[in-house]
Amino acid sequence: MAPRRPMGEHPASMLRPALPLLIALAAALCAALSACSGAAEPPPPAPDGALRIVSFNAAYVRESKVERWRRRAPAFAEALTALNPDLIAFQEMETFTGGHKSGLNRQLDAALAALPGHAAAASGDPDVFPWTQPILYRTARLEALDQGFFFLSDTPDTIYAPGFAGGFPFFCSWARFRDRDSGRAFTAFNVHVDVNSGAARDKSVALILDRMAQITGPGEPVILLGDFNALPGFPSVRAFQDAGLELTPASGPTYHFNMGLNLIPGPIDHIFLGEGLARAGAPFVLRGRFGGVLPSDHYPVGQDVRLTAGASEGATSEGPSG
Numbered sequence: 001m002a003p004r005r006p007m008g009e010h011p012a013s014m015l016r017p018a019l020p021l022l023i024a025l026a027a028a029l030c031a032a033l034s035a036c037s038g039a040a041e042p043p044p045p046a047p048d049g050a051l052r053i054v055s056f057n058a059a060y061v062r063e064s065k066v067e068r069w070r071r072r073a074p075a076f077a078e079a080l081t082a083l084n085p086d087l088i089a090f091q092e093m094e095t096f097t098g099g100h101k102s103g104l105n106r107q108l109d110a111a112l113a114a115l116p117g118h119a120a121a122a123s124g125d126p127d128v129f130p131w132t133q134p135i136l137y138r139t140a141r142l143e144a145l146d147q148g149f150f151f152l153s154d155t156p157d158t159i160y161a162p163g164f165a166g167g168f169p170f171f172c173s174w175a176r177f178r179d180r181d182s183g184r185a186f187t188a189f190n191v192h193v194d195v196n197s198g199a200a201r202d203k204s205v206a207l208i209l210d211r212m213a214q215i216t217g218p219g220e221p222v223i224l225l226g227d228f229n230a231l232p233g234f235p236s237v238r239a240f241q242d243a244g245l246e247l248t249p250a251s252g253p254t255y256h257f258n259m260g261l262n263l264i265p266g267p268i269d270h271i272f273l274g275e276g277l278a279r280a281g282a283p284f285v286l287r288g289r290f291g292g293v294l295p296s297d298h299y300p301v302g303q304d305v306r307l308t309a310g311a312s313e314g315a316t317s318e319g320p321s322g
Helices: 011-035 063-083 106-114 198-215 235-242
Strands: 051-057 087-091 118-121 135-138 142-151 171-179 185-192 222-227 269-273 277-279 301-307
Touching: 051 063, 051 185, 051 222, 051 269, 063 106, 087 106, 087 185, 087 222, 106 118, 118 142, 135 142, 135 171, 142 198, 171 198, 185 198, 198 222, 198 235, 235 269, 269 277, 269 301
Parallel strands: 051 087, 185 222
Antiparallel strands: 051 301, 087 135, 118 135, 142 171, 171 185, 222 269, 277 301
């Protein structure tokens, strides 16, 4: 029960001690709103020979509220054009129609239309391969060699298995590529980690690191990227760094509450690089609106990279397997 207000005391007098805090919060809110009020500025072009790597949480679409998607679909397409990625890993790329699974993926269709020189890896028939986290790649630069997935669960090889904390399934999709320019191969791991449970995130880290070691060959470069639902310095982020992966130092928020509110003090979407990969310039976050509309409730984060001399040579392949 709330405490009673003394008789005759005006409500405004009760707010006086809190006024400095309220003013500070109001100022922070205004600053957050103004920071995303303008048009998005595309990142500079990638340096010659570098690969542009991007992670982008595309935000789920519910068919019952498809008008919301239709309003942001043009902004989503414009953002992808502005990013001009060689490889882009998506999360939450699924259209819910009310059943257990859907044969409709509006975001994937839009992404492939906006990036006509790209194909989708780490994706397939949703009955046997979840297509919620595809990795699109520029076919003139990269060749897809293999693909797979595992769920962040006690039963990781069971498709759509509940997460470590129960309930909603979280997973990792992955794809191996050969760089046509250098002939070197690398594997990209695309994750979406539990938002509510720190214990589940910690278990997910252990599973991801274990599976990465099983899937990749000796000396093969790896890229780990996605929505980690954890800020730099959080235990689940530090654990990947302790395992030898380099966290690219993006700054500022990447989640904005679907309102352009830049209140979170840092990114929760990250790109990690393993040995055999080097940063070619600073990481970037594409913030802002396109035509006055936000493309998603996350901002995409990117990093230009180069495969270094230590990277392994690509194996031949007939293409990605299921």
